[in-house]
Amino acid sequence: xxxxxxxxxxxxxxxxxxxxxxxxxxxxxxxxxxxxxxxxxxxxxxxxxxxxxxxxxxxxxxxxxxxxxxxxxxxxxxxxxxxxxxxxxxxxxxxxxxxxxxxxxxxxxxxxxxxxxxxxxxxxxxxxxxxxxxxxxxxxxxxxxxxxxxxxxxxxxxxxxxxxxxxxxxxxxxxxxxxxxxxxxxxxxxxxxxxxxxxxxxxxxxxxxxxxxxxxxxxxxxxxxxxxxxxxxxxxxxxxxxxxxxxxxxxxxxxxxxxxxxxxxxxxxxxxxxxxxxxxxxxxxxxxxxxxxxxxxxxxxxxxxxxxxxxxxxxxxxxxxxxxxxxxxxxxxxxxxxxxxxxxxxxxxxxxxxxxxxxxxxxxxxxxxxxx
Amino acid sequence: xxxxxxxxxxxxxxxxxxxxxxxxxxxxxxxxxxxxxxxxxxxxxxxxxxxxxxxxxxxxxxxxxxxxxxxxxxxxxxxxxxxxxxxxxxxxxxxxxxxxxxxxxxxxxxxxxxxxxxxxxxxxxxxxxxxxxxxxxxxxxxxxxxxxxxxxxxxxxxxxxxxxxxxxxxxxxxxxxxxxxxxxxxxxxxxxxxxxxxxxxxxxxxxxxxxxxxxxxxxxxxxxxxxxxxxxxxxxxxxxxxxxxxxxxxxxxxxxxxxxxxxxxxxxxxxxxxxxxxxxxxxxxxxxxxxxxxxxxxxxxxxxxxxxxxxxxxxxxxxxxxxxxxxxxxxxxxxxxxxxxxxxxxxxxxxxxxxxxxxxxxxxxxxxxxxxxxxxxxxxxxxxxxxxxxxxxxxxxxxxxxxxxxxxxxxxxxxxxxxxxxxxx
Numbered sequence: 001x002x003x004x005x006x007x008x009x010x011x012x013x014x015x016x017x018x019x020x021x022x023x024x025x026x027x028x029x030x031x032x033x034x035x036x037x038x039x040x041x042x043x044x045x046x047x048x049x050x051x052x053x054x055x056x057x058x059x060x061x062x063x064x065x066x067x068x069x070x071x072x073x074x075x076x077x078x079x080x081x082x083x084x085x086x087x088x089x090x091x092x093x094x095x096x097x098x099x100x101x102x103x104x105x106x107x108x109x110x111x112x113x114x115x116x117x118x119x120x121x122x123x124x125x126x127x128x129x130x131x132x133x134x135x136x137x138x139x140x141x142x143x144x145x146x147x148x149x150x151x152x153x154x155x156x157x158x159x160x161x162x163x164x165x166x167x168x169x170x171x172x173x174x175x176x177x178x179x180x181x182x183x184x185x186x187x188x189x190x191x192x193x194x195x196x197x198x199x200x201x202x203x204x205x206x207x208x209x210x211x212x213x214x215x216x217x218x219x220x221x222x223x224x225x226x227x228x229x230x231x232x233x234x235x236x237x238x239x240x241x242x243x244x245x246x247x248x249x250x251x252x253x254x255x256x257x258x259x260x261x262x263x264x265x266x267x268x269x270x271x272x273x274x275x276x277x278x279x280x281x282x283x284x285x286x287x288x289x290x291x292x293x294x295x296x297x298x299x300x301x302x303x304x305x306x307x308x309x310x311x312x313x314x315x316x317x318x319x320x321x322x323x324x325x326x327x328x329x330x331x332x333x334x335x336x337x338x339x340x341x342x343x344x345x346x347x348x349x350x351x352x353x354x355x356x357x358x359x360x361x362x363x364x365x366x367x368x369x370x371x372x
Numbered sequence: 373x374x375x376x377x378x379x380x381x382x383x384x385x386x387x388x389x390x391x392x393x394x395x396x397x398x399x400x401x402x403x404x405x406x407x408x409x410x411x412x413x414x415x416x417x418x419x420x421x422x423x424x425x426x427x428x429x430x431x432x433x434x435x436x437x438x439x440x441x442x443x444x445x446x447x448x449x450x451x452x453x454x455x456x457x458x459x460x461x462x463x464x465x466x467x468x469x470x471x472x473x474x475x476x477x478x479x480x481x482x483x484x485x486x487x488x489x490x491x492x493x494x495x496x497x498x499x500x501x502x503x504x505x506x507x508x509x510x511x512x513x514x515x516x517x518x519x520x521x522x523x524x525x526x527x528x529x530x531x532x533x534x535x536x537x538x539x540x541x542x543x544x545x546x547x548x549x550x551x552x553x554x555x556x557x558x559x560x561x562x563x564x565x566x567x568x569x570x571x572x573x574x575x576x577x578x579x580x581x582x583x584x585x586x587x588x589x590x591x592x593x594x595x596x597x598x599x600x601x602x603x604x605x606x607x608x609x610x611x612x613x614x615x616x617x618x619x620x621x622x623x624x625x626x627x628x629x630x631x632x633x634x635x636x637x638x639x640x641x642x643x644x645x646x647x648x649x650x651x652x653x654x655x656x657x658x659x660x661x662x663x664x665x666x667x668x669x670x671x672x673x674x675x676x677x678x679x680x681x682x683x684x685x686x687x688x689x690x691x692x693x694x695x696x697x698x699x700x701x702x703x704x705x706x707x708x709x710x711x712x713x714x715x716x717x718x719x720x721x722x723x724x725x726x727x728x729x730x731x732x733x734x735x736x737x738x739x740x741x742x743x744x745x746x747x748x749x750x751x752x753x754x755x756x757x758x759x760x761x762x763x764x765x766x767x768x769x770x771x772x773x774x775x776x777x778x779x780x781x782x783x784x785x786x787x788x789x790x791x792x793x794x795x796x797x
Contacts (some may be wrong), residue, residue, distance in 0.1 A: 032655030033671070071446065146382040185705055264654040264672060276449070276646050278638035279668040279684075280406040280656060281630070288664055295671050298639070307655070323728075 026124025
């Protein structure tokens with residue numbers, strides 16, 4: 001492969017509320033059996049990018065645990081491999097990653113040692129499937145300096161949490177705004193970039209000299225008139241999960257047959273760490289409608305329009321509606337949960353009621369669990 | 373010098389012909405069990421859970437599925453720098469090349485493999501039983517008795533003892549006598565076919581009996597060692613152990629998994645069963661119209677119909693309006709719409725058309741192989757196709773791509789067998 005991969009998985013998002021108190025966004029469980037970073041990692045692997053670095057900083061324990069072996073994504077190779085870079089204190093640097101560009105700068109030696117001519121940069125919180133080779137071919141064909149993968153927003157969708165772009169007829173990006181308060185643009189950047197490795201090193205070093213640390217505002221936006229930055233539009237499914245609402249919606253999207261078919265049935269697959277759980281079990285009294293259930297779960301109650309992650313126990317007479325129950329949650333008998341996201345490893349006592357009245361409620365109880 | 377205290381040799385070469393069409397294309401240890409698992413996963417998981425990281429798997433009959441399933445042993449953590457899992461098929465020699473002619477002959481042909489690990493003990497296992505056992509505890513027992521051979525044995529009801537190989541012991545567990553399927557058993561301890569040998573004892577016995585035709589552990593090696601006055605002990609095992617050698621016992625053992633608290637519990641934390649899921653990871657989808665009761669269902673299946681008392685494998689689709697009862701549906705099988713399926717075993721990657729009925733009519737014995745296709749079951753071999761709208765009776769077997777013309781008046785009567793050549797691409 002002609003490219004090395006960089007996954008920016010360091011960011012924290014306070015828009016995820018309690019959900020990122022114990023993990024980075026890239027480690028969020030998604031679609032029942034996966035974690036967010038599985039999508040970027042699988043895309044890399046399926047695009048034959050053999051050398052991938054994950055740059056991580058906030059709350060990295062959960063992410064590090066998930067990445068403790070690289071074999072699940074087929075990165076256990078002699079050529080290439082999976083590298084996880086957290087900030088370290090060195091002779092000439094004692095800072096955390098002060099931004100995305102700084103994160104790359106602090107690991108510039110890695111990039112300098114690579115021999116691949118191109119770099120593919122992506123975030124760890126995008127839920128999508130992509131053959132990066134197609135973007136790379138486009139990049140070469142356009143003789144671009146940087147290629148930004150873009151997507152049209154659906155009508156009425158809020159652009160203010162994204163970077164928005166405007167392109168000319170030749171697809172060159174002429175305007176780029178980061179998280180605009182108000183905008184007429186309907187095309188957003190997905191945070192997936194292709195750039196020549198030597199150019200990236202040059203731009204990052206230059207930014208560092210000027211004490212500029214953000215890849216989007218200090219490189220993409222600052223250089224947009226100087227360098228040829230092109231947009232590559234995608235029409236396939238892409239979502240990022242950086243807010244509670246987006247996270248909820250992305251998970252619920254998997255209840256649609258076309259989304260399931262696209263991610264689960266069509267080649268190539270999305271890989272994840274294998275957890276060796278037994279099949280899901282449906283005991284007498286269980287009623288399940290329009291829901292996803294992951295392995296290791298035991299269902300005794302009612303589940304409707306919900307996503308049940310791995311190893312969840314649903315007690316007798318429970319009712320779960322329009323909710324997401326994350327990994328290893330125990331729901332005591334007669335619990336009623338509607339419009340909620342229940343945080344992983346929690347224990348909900350019998351007869352508990354949680355309803356998200358205005359939007360989705362994040363349930364974190366942190367109760368003690370008594371071994372059964 | 374390389375050294376492993378105990379290595380395991382897992383006999384997985386048998387066909388298991390009593391499982392009928394289920395083992396027409398795969399060896400018995402590779403037959404699916406409990407949805408996503410295969411029978412061989414149980415002894416393999418027992419090995420790694422017992423701290424045995426060197427396992428030789430002896431294959432002979434139809435080994436492709438076993439080979440792809442085991443691979444380099446990643447699911448069982450048996451991908452090791454030294455040891456790990458090694459698949460051992462029969463091989464050609466400069467003289468006297470032969471197939472594995474018996475259980476002990478197969479082990480004999482792999483003396484070099486065993487010797488390369490310089491073991492103190494060798495554990496002999498078979499790949500066709502469902503159980504959880506800590507072989508390390510059995511090894512401790514072997515050492516404590518200063519035994520040459522330890523045989524795992526379990527108590528069976530006295531009235532059934534005459535169906536088994538029986539060991540008779542003294543008060544210390546030392547074996548005094550063997551009885552093979554005795555009309556009048558002196559004990560109810562049945563041999564489970566699990567042996568720990570001290571390595572020199574095994575090596576010497578295999579070399580001494582190397583010219584024995586069809587050399588077998590139960591028939592030749594054990595009696596030979598017993599006759600030589602070696603110390604043989606019985607290790608009594610009282611947990612769950614199931615021989616799934618017949619379609620009836622196979623179906624029953626699967627069905628036991630769906631009890632509220634099953635005797636054989638897959639949900640225990642401390643003795644996990646590992647398997648190769650073949651990359652099928654997604655959660656299962658249960659639709660708006662579906663009804664599910666007392667069943668276990670595996671990764672990536674999509675259920676649009678009704679499922680009662682069933683074991684559903686990975687990647688299965690059950691169509692709208694279909695009702696499945698008391699059945700086992702294995703990985704990647706697609707069942708069409710408005711079918712009624714009662715008490716059936718449908719093997720992997722089959723396609724059942726729309727409006728098909730399985731398990732109708734009366735319990736007539738199978739005409740071809742009454743001993744195999746009984747228990748009122750419908751058995752469908754892997755990669756089979758059943759066309760739309762047909763009805764199939766009890767004690768029947770189907771294999772291959774079948775078309776409407778194969779079913780007179782759209783019906784396969786109870787007791788009939790329909791084996792066709794060819795399979796779906």
